[in-house]
Amino acid sequence: MSLMHKFLGAAAAAALSAGAALAEPALIFDLGGKFDKSFNEAAFGGATRWAEETGNTFREIELQSEAQREQALRRFAEAGANPIVMTGFAFGNVLSEVAPDYPDTKFAIIDMVVDAPNVRSVVFNEHEGSYLVGMMAAQASKSGTVGFIGGMDIPLIRKFACGYVQGVKAVNPDATVIQNMTGTTPAAWNDPVKGSELTKAQIAQGADVVYAAAGGTGVGVLQTAADEGILSVGVDSNQNHLHSGKVLTSMMKRVDNAVYEAMTAGVDLETGFNVMGVANGGIDYAMDEHNAALVSADMKASVDGAKEKIASGELAVHDYMSDNTCPVE
Amino acid sequence: MDKMPKWADIVLIPLISLFLAAFFSALVILAIGENPIAALKLMVDGALMRSAGWGYTLYYATNFIFTGLAVSVAFHARLFNIGGEGQAMLGGLGVALACLYIDWPHWSLAILGASVGAACFGALWALIPAYLQAKRGSHIVITTIMFNFIAAAILNYVLVELLRPVGAMDPASAKFPEAVHLPTFQDMFSTEGSKLFRGAPANVTFFLALLACLVVWVLIWKTRLGYEIRAFGESETAAKYAGISPVRITVIAMLISGALAGMMSVNTTMGESERLILNSTEGAGFIGIAVALMGRNHPFGVLLAAILFGFLYQGGAELALWTSIPRELIVVIQALVILFTGALDNMVREPLEKLFIAMRRRNA
Numbered sequence: 001m002s003l004m005h006k007f008l009g010a011a012a013a014a015a016l017s018a019g020a021a022l023a024e025p026a027l028i029f030d031l032g033g034k035f036d037k038s039f040n041e042a043a044f045g046g047a048t049r050w051a052e053e054t055g056n057t058f059r060e061i062e063l064q065s066e067a068q069r070e071q072a073l074r075r076f077a078e079a080g081a082n083p084i085v086m087t088g089f090a091f092g093n094v095l096s097e098v099a100p101d102y103p104d105t106k107f108a109i110i111d112m113v114v115d116a117p118n119v120r121s122v123v124f125n126e127h128e129g130s131y132l133v134g135m136m137a138a139q140a141s142k143s144g145t146v147g148f149i150g151g152m153d154i155p156l157i158r159k160f161a162c163g164y165v166q167g168v169k170a171v172n173p174d175a176t177v178i179q180n181m182t183g184t185t186p187a188a189w190n191d192p193v194k195g196s197e198l199t200k201a202q203i204a205q206g207a208d209v210v211y212a213a214a215g216g217t218g219v220g221v222l223q224t225a226a227d228e229g230i231l232s233v234g235v236d237s238n239q240n241h242l243h244s245g246k247v248l249t250s251m252m253k254r255v256d257n258a259v260y261e262a263m264t265a266g267v268d269l270e271t272g273f274n275v276m277g278v279a280n281g282g283i284d285y286a287m288d289e290h291n292a293a294l295v296s297a298d299m300k301a302s303v304d305g306a307k308e309k310i311a312s313g314e315l316a317v318h319d320y321m322s323d324n325t326c327p328v329e
Numbered sequence: 330m331d332k333m334p335k336w337a338d339i340v341l342i343p344l345i346s347l348f349l350a351a352f353f354s355a356l357v358i359l360a361i362g363e364n365p366i367a368a369l370k371l372m373v374d375g376a377l378m379r380s381a382g383w384g385y386t387l388y389y390a391t392n393f394i395f396t397g398l399a400v401s402v403a404f405h406a407r408l409f410n411i412g413g414e415g416q417a418m419l420g421g422l423g424v425a426l427a428c429l430y431i432d433w434p435h436w437s438l439a440i441l442g443a444s445v446g447a448a449c450f451g452a453l454w455a456l457i458p459a460y461l462q463a464k465r466g467s468h469i470v471i472t473t474i475m476f477n478f479i480a481a482a483i484l485n486y487v488l489v490e491l492l493r494p495v496g497a498m499d500p501a502s503a504k505f506p507e508a509v510h511l512p513t514f515q516d517m518f519s520t521e522g523s524k525l526f527r528g529a530p531a532n533v534t535f536f537l538a539l540l541a542c543l544v545v546w547v548l549i550w551k552t553r554l555g556y557e558i559r560a561f562g563e564s565e566t567a568a569k570y571a572g573i574s575p576v577r578i579t580v581i582a583m584l585i586s587g588a589l590a591g592m593m594s595v596n597t598t599m600g601e602s603e604r605l606i607l608n609s610t611e612g613a614g615f616i617g618i619a620v621a622l623m624g625r626n627h628p629f630g631v632l633l634a635a636i637l638f639g640f641l642y643q644g645g646a647e648l649a650l651w652t653s654i655p656r657e658l659i660v661v662i663q664a665l666v667i668l669f670t671g672a673l674d675n676m677v678r679e680p681l682e683k684l685f686i687a688m689r690r691r692n693a
Contacts, residue, residue: 061649062656065611067530067601068646071385074528075650089498098528153489154498184489185500185607324496 025050025263026059026081028072030088034062036190038215038236039255043087043110045237046256050263058263069094077102083120083269085262086110087255089156095119106269108262110255111156113273120269122258125277126156127163128310129251130213131317132278132285132303133233134167137209138175139299140231140248145176147207149198149221151214152188153181155321160213160235160251162326163317169328170306177329178202182217192220199224199232209233209248222247231294240290248294250286257282279311333685339625343670345677346623347637350669354662363654375647376640384514384529385646388601389613390639391531394538395593396617397635398545399586401626405549406582407562412458412473413590414614415480416451420591421598422484423450425492425605428505428598436533439509443599444537444592451591452584454480459583463576469583477614488607502605511600532600541589542628548585549628558582590614622671634670641666 027047029040047058059081061072069091076084077098083106086095092112099107099116106118113121137146148164150157165177180198182188195217199210203225210225211233212218218235219242225232226243234240234250241247258276262269276282285303287295309315320326355365376382396413403410423446433439458472485500492502511533514526549555561568561578569575597609616638623637624630645659669677 059650064646064649064656064659065642066606066608067385067388067597070528070530071646072650074381093504101528155496156498185485321496 023080023082023267024056024058025266026061026076026084027259028069028076028084028086028091029060029062030086030090031063031066031186034060036216038189038218040087042237042253042255043085043259046259047085047263049256050260054264070098073098073107074101077105082106082267083108083262083265085259087259088112106267106271108258108269110258116271118271120262120271120274122262122274122276124253124255125275125283125317125319126160126213126251126253127166127317127319128278129253129283129285130160130163130211131167131170131310132307133211133249133251134164135171135303135306136167136249136285136295136299137164137211137231137233138168138171139296139302140294141172141175141209143206143208144172144174145178145206145208147199147202147205147210148177148179149195149202149210149212149214149217150179150181151183151217152186153184155324157181157213158326159320162320162328164211164213165326165328166317167306171302176206178205178207182214189215189217191217192223195220196224200228203228203230211235211251213251234286238286238288240286240288244290245293247291249291252284252286254282254284277310278307333682337681337685339627339630342674342677342681343623343634345681346669346674347666349677350666353669354665357658357661357665358654361654361658363652368648368652368654371647371651372640372644375650376643380514380518380525381527381529382643382647384526384531385643386531386636386639387514387535388529388531388596388639389642390635391535391538391596391600392593392610392613393616393620393635393638394542394632395589395596396613397620397624397631398541398617398628399588399590399593400617400621401624401628401631402545402549402558402589403582403586404621404626405555405562406558406578408459408462408579408582408586409470410455410473410583410586410590411470411615411618412455412476412480412587413593413617414610414612415473415477416454416587416590417593417610417614418477418480418484419454420447420451421594421605421609422487423447423591424594424598425502425505428509429492429502433506433509436509436511440511440533440537440595440599443509443595447591447594448588449591451594452588454591455583455587456580459580459587462583463579485607488605492605500607501602504604505599509599510603513600530601532596534596534600537592537595539632541592542632545589546628554581590617616667619667619671622674638663638666 034040034044051058085108087110089112091109092114095109095114099119103118108120110122146168148161161179168175168177182191182194199221202210209231212221213235222232222242226246231248233248236253238252239250318327358365358368376386399413400410424443427443427446458469458476461467461472462469488500494503514531518525557573557578561573598605620631620634623634641663648654648659649656
């Protein structure tokens with residue numbers, strides 16, 4: 001009885017999903033996979049939060065191959081999913097070709113700009129957040145040497161690095177910033193062992209605060225920093241809790257909020273260019289009980305001061321991707 | 330004569346293997362609380378009941394035809410070329426260089442040029458292991474699989490350091506010019522009223538793959554070289570005695586094999602992504618081994634097996650889209666098919682052979 005019931009239920013669900021309009025949102029994860037402890041997982045968190053609060057469901061797919069990018073977009077659009085949210089710059093090319101074919105469907109792409117009337121492009125001012133955590137790192141450092149460990153060597157990560165260096169130099173112009181990238185391929189996003197090795201190398205060069213902007217690789221950076229007794233800075237999600245009392249702060253890039261907002265807006269999603277920065281809460285540094293003891297009142301006051309100035313436009317942090325150069329080393 | 334009838338060898342054994350694979354896959358799906366019959370229906374609907382589904386199935390099949398043929402040609406000389414992945418990667422480089430740096434007036438010329446580029450790069454990558462096998466006795470299985478890693482590293486370097494446009498984030502080359510875009514099935518078969526194969530990546534390269542099947546069939550069974558390759562494969566000492574040079578046959582068989590594997594990239598790089606990307610091969614070089622095993626190293630068998638695997642890939646994508654079956658489990662299902670049709674072939678073959686012999690004795 002129950003097996004038969006199950007069978008009918010599943011067959012009905014399959015029949016429904018294959019043809020009829022869904023009008024539920026869809027989320028497409030990049031090849032890195034859903035549970036990367038960082039970027040994709042933040043997106044999943046936002047979608048889950050939306051689903052729990054509204055009681056609705058959403059479609060999702062983790063890609064297996066490059067050819068599936070276009071396929072997933074088209075199939076979801078044809079099935080009536082709306083809006084369709086995707087994570088990662090790699091969708092840019094495909095989306096610009098697919099979006100005009102489905103004018104009634106709204107798309108949201110994170111970390112990339114696609115110019116089409118039915119696309120919402122969400123980009124983050126990572127350089128602003130990196131500037132703030134750079135200031136904190138410089139103030140927490142006793143040796144005057146701090147480290148940066150990036151994931152894949154792409155302009156986006158150099159944007160993190162450049163903002164960080166600017167923040168460090170704003171506090172201590174004589175400080176040294178050691179920079180390392182984990183690799184040049186997407187594998188660099190998920191190589192905690194290499195992250196750990198780079199951290200040790202930076203410690204050997206005198207760094208006593210390291211900032212990891214490296215996805216899953218950052219887990220190794222934070223672990224080694226905690227083991228070796230130096231401070232670290234997390235990225236994307238709030239990672240303070242990973243090593244309580246050892247993580248100075250986290251540069252929070254609220255991908256979850258971007259996904260949550262897109263799904264909440266639903267079919268009325270406002271399209272166009274959407275910049276998430278310090279000013280609108282899309283970028284922030286993390287404060288909680290895990291790092292309260294590490295951040296002095298002076299430190300917090302100076303960072304909050306800078307935050308206000310950035311938000312008001314009084315202080316402009318240079319964006320590496322605007323001209324592919326960084327004014328400071 | 331202690332052999333099975335031919336129809337049992339080429340039809341019955343693959344069918345039984347396939348059935349076993351389907352059975353165990355169904356158990357796996359059942360174990361995670363999904364309905365295997367609904368899942369199968371979803372796969373068939375998504376891969377074979379819509380023209381766009383066929384467009385994807387045949388796109389994947391095109392890749393597998395090339396790599397399957399590559400493995401079978403080498404296998405006729407009893408060389409186990411498991412370096413199809415690396416040869417296809419470098420073939421992609423050949424395609425990209427031909428498309429980016431030569432000003433083609435029309436796609437029909439460009440596909441010829443790109444095929445030559447892909448075949449040359451693929452063949453070159455197979456030449457070194459072939460030479461080492463023929464002259465130094467380094468085992469081809471070890472060298473070809475190691476060359477896969479070297480190919481990945483080379484491609485990585487070329488894309489990141491040399492071909493990537495300034496400011497781009499993807500490790501990928503620039504987009505190929507408009508003139509070299511291959512017509513897709515959508516361009517070829519859609520009429521004013523009906524849009525067929527919408528958005529599907531299958532393209533004119535599929536016909537190139539069919540042509541390759543024919544050429545390989547002629548080569549292996551109708552030419553002197555093909556005879557020499559088969560003779561060498563059956564018995565090296567006999568071939569030597571007949572005046573066939575082992576070095577020459579090893580190198581030539583591997584060159585053809587590498588060229589075929591390389592030509593896979595015409596489909597992925599020129600037909601689909603229209604730029605060179607880092608992971609364009611996506612394991613097709615390894616699937617080619619299973620395709621060749623299942624197709625009994627015959628071009629027609631390879632064609633059928635390639636379409637089956639294309640169906641599995643496309644059907645797997647449909648499962649990922651519309652069910653909560655995680656992608657790791659879809660890989661498990663694909664692996665089960667490879668396991669039963671390829672690796673566990675003898676598990677079905679031996680009892681079946683005994684059965685046929687027993688039946689023949691009773692009749693005699």
